[in-house]
Amino acid sequence: MILVRKGTKNTIGIFQYDWELQIHTINLVNLLSVDCNNKVYLYLYNSTSDIVDLKVDLNNKVEVIQVKTIPIVDFAYRVFRKITGYKISIFQVILPGIAIKAFFASCFFRFTHLIGIEKRGLGWANFYKRSKKQKLVYYSLELYVESDHAHCIGNNTFARKMEIKLAAIIDLLIIQSAKRLQVFNSYNGVSVKQSLLLPVAVKADQISINKYFLHDLLHVEHNKKIILYFGLLRDGRFIEEIVGECNKISNEYLIVFHGSKQDDYTIPILPSNGIWSKTIIASSEINKIVSSAHIGLAFYHSKDVNHKLTAFSSEKIARYCVCGIPFIAFGNEDYEMLKDQFDCCVLITDMSELPQAIDKIEKNYAYFQQNALAAATIFDFNAHNNSILSFFN
Numbered sequence: 001m002i003l004v005r006k007g008t009k010n011t012i013g014i015f016q017y018d019w020e021l022q023i024h025t026i027n028l029v030n031l032l033s034v035d036c037n038n039k040v041y042l043y044l045y046n047s048t049s050d051i052v053d054l055k056v057d058l059n060n061k062v063e064v065i066q067v068k069t070i071p072i073v074d075f076a077y078r079v080f081r082k083i084t085g086y087k088i089s090i091f092q093v094i095l096p097g098i099a100i101k102a103f104f105a106s107c108f109f110r111f112t113h114l115i116g117i118e119k120r121g122l123g124w125a126n127f128y129k130r131s132k133k134q135k136l137v138y139y140s141l142e143l144y145v146e147s148d149h150a151h152c153i154g155n156n157t158f159a160r161k162m163e164i165k166l167a168a169i170i171d172l173l174i175i176q177s178a179k180r181l182q183v184f185n186s187y188n189g190v191s192v193k194q195s196l197l198l199p200v201a202v203k204a205d206q207i208s209i210n211k212y213f214l215h216d217l218l219h220v221e222h223n224k225k226i227i228l229y230f231g232l233l234r235d236g237r238f239i240e241e242i243v244g245e246c247n248k249i250s251n252e253y254l255i256v257f258h259g260s261k262q263d264d265y266t267i268p269i270l271p272s273n274g275i276w277s278k279t280i281i282a283s284s285e286i287n288k289i290v291s292s293a294h295i296g297l298a299f300y301h302s303k304d305v306n307h308k309l310t311a312f313s314s315e316k317i318a319r320y321c322v323c324g325i326p327f328i329a330f331g332n333e334d335y336e337m338l339k340d341q342f343d344c345c346v347l348i349t350d351m352s353e354l355p356q357a358i359d360k361i362e363k364n365y366a367y368f369q370q371n372a373l374a375a376a377t378i379f380d381f382n383a384h385n386n387s388i389l390s391f392f393n
Contacts (some may be wrong), residue, residue, distance in 0.1 A: 009037035011393055013111040013128055016042070017094060017120040019141075021049040023283045024200050024315065025117060026057050028139070028174075031388060033061040035209040038392065041111075043067055043124070045098060050260065051283045070097030092158035093123045102127035113392060115139060119159040122166055135171040135391075141313070143180055143306045145187045164188050172391055174198050176313035179334055183305055187359060192268045196387060199312040202287070204322040204380035214290040218277055224254040227358065228325070229294035230286075230316050233276075234262035236307070238299040241351035246271040248355045258289055287323055295361055296320040296327035299351075312378075320344075321375040326368035328357045342375035344368060 012032055014027065021044065033040040042058070045067045054064060075094055077096040081087055088100055088233040106128045114129055115137040116122030120139050131138055140262055167173075167188040173195045177183050181195050212222050227249070233239055239257065251273060258277040261267055265275060281289055290296070298316040300307040311317060320327045321344060329335050331347030339345055345368070346357040361368050 005297040010035075010039070010112045011110065012038055012040045012113040012392070013125065014040065014042050014115040014117065015121045015311045016044050016047045016117040017098075017123040017124050018046045019118050019121065021054075022315070023052060023057065023286075024318075024381070025139070026052060026283075027201070028115075028204060028388070029062055030057075030059040031381075031385060032392060033059045035389065035392075038092070039063075041065060045069075045095075045124075050280050051286070053282055055284055067098055067101070069095045070100070071099040073100060087158075089158045089161065090123065093120055093162055099127070106130060113137060118142060119163050122170075123159065123162050125380065126162075126166055136166070137172045137174065137391075138166070138170045139174040139183060140180075141176075143183055143187070143309065145183060145251060145305050148347075166190065167249070172196060176200055177309065177311070177334070179337075180309050180313065185307070191199045194391070196391065197382055198388070199378055200315050200318050201379050201381035201384065202248070202315070202318050202322055203382055204376050210288045211292055213285075214277065214292040217254065217279060217289075219276060220254060220275075225252055225294035226292060227253050227255050227295045227297060228290065229255070229257045229259075229297045230257070230290060230293075230319065231259045231265060232256055233259055233264060234265045236301045236303075237371065238301075238351060240268050241269060242297065242299070242354070243268050245351055245354045246274050249273065249358060253294070253358070256293070276367040287319060289320045290325060293320075293323075293325050293359060296325045298327050298329045300330065301372060302330070302332060308332055309334045311335045318379040321372045321379040324369050324373040324376075326361045326372050328354065328361070338375070342371050344375045 026360065029042055031042060032038050040062045040103055042062050044063045077091055102124060105388065111127055111128055112136060113135045114125040116125035117175045118141055121281065126136065134369065167190045171193055173183055173192040173325040174236065175195060175197065176199050177197060185191050189335045214226055215222050215224065229242065241378055249255065253273065256277050260278060260280065270276060296316065298311045298314060298320070302308045317327065327345045329347055331349060335347055339347060346360050348357050
């Protein structure tokens with residue numbers, strides 16, 4: 001049973017379900033736990049990460065509850081569904097064993113604030129809401145609004161119905177930009193009570209600059225200027241198109257693809273000035289990777305709104321800016337907004353423009369670098385501390 005400790009003002013439950021744990025979520029959890037008036041519980045189900053290490057990255061004041069399901073209950077529901085053809089909506093969002101555990105636990109647990117990470121985390125958090133005094137917070141990270149999108153069919157149909165229902169009653173929506181907020185409200189047919197615009201951000205004060213960290217990791221000469229693609233290698237990230245332009249780029253540059261690859265993705269054959277850096281680096285070391293680059297790359301397709309509106313919701317962009325690395329991306333209204341505010345990047349419309357974009361940055365490198373560092377005022381998580389804590393205080 002969770003009891004509010006003497007001297008504790010808030011008891012905060014944060015729920016992440018079937019979603020990889022990322023450092024921006026950890027930053028939020030840590031911030032809330034620093035205040036001695038808060039007792040913070042982090043509930044996780046199937047949220048492991050190769051990069052985030054809870055023992056290293058998470059404040060030891062946070063109590064982590066790694067929830068396990070009840071196999072016999074889940075099996076019984078599958079049999080029931082197969083025999084009757086009837087589906088229980090909430091069991092299509094959260095496994096029956098976890099839903100039942102949460103239902104009975106909610107009779108005893110008393111949280112002042114409930115934070116759901118993404119749709120299923122929101123549904124899980126809502127199990128613990130028993131009064132209007134409890135504040136329900138939704139941390140939205142993905143916006144798949146197209147009806148034919150792969151993430152909007154099957155089981156997620158039930159998650160969508162739940163999201164629409166709960167969007168009307170949440171006390172706070174945390175989302176990355178004004179444009180994404182506009183899409184969220186339209187998509188769910190609501191105007192949320194209160195919103196907090198929190199770009200995907202990393203802590204600038206944790207940067208440990210090592211100009212040649214990646215060079216030494218890859219055993220390449222220090223005089224090579226690294227053009228860095230940072231993140232998951234997968235379809236829709238224009239890896240093949242980048243490789244296709246490598247032979248047009250001066251040999252003074254080395255194109256580095258740093259990250260793991262999606263299981264079903266085949267990395268194209270890389271040219272002599274291209275290399276795949278696949279060593280898994282702890283989250284605390286990632287800025288060393290990024291800060292040893294000369295120019296960053298951040299390419300997303302525009303087939304759905306979620307990938308189109310990434311200027312303020314991409315960890316790539318956040319890390320490039322806090323490390324002072326100018327970057328190249330595809331131009332759209334979201335990236336134009338960022339560029340108009342901080343001229344920290346060069347935007348292109350086609351990958352054939354990549355060599356020219358590199359030259360443009362190189363000719364005025366100090367200017368673009370300075371502007372990237374200026375953009376850190378919004379991509380530094382610490383800059384948002386007061387606005388976050390004001391809601392919980």
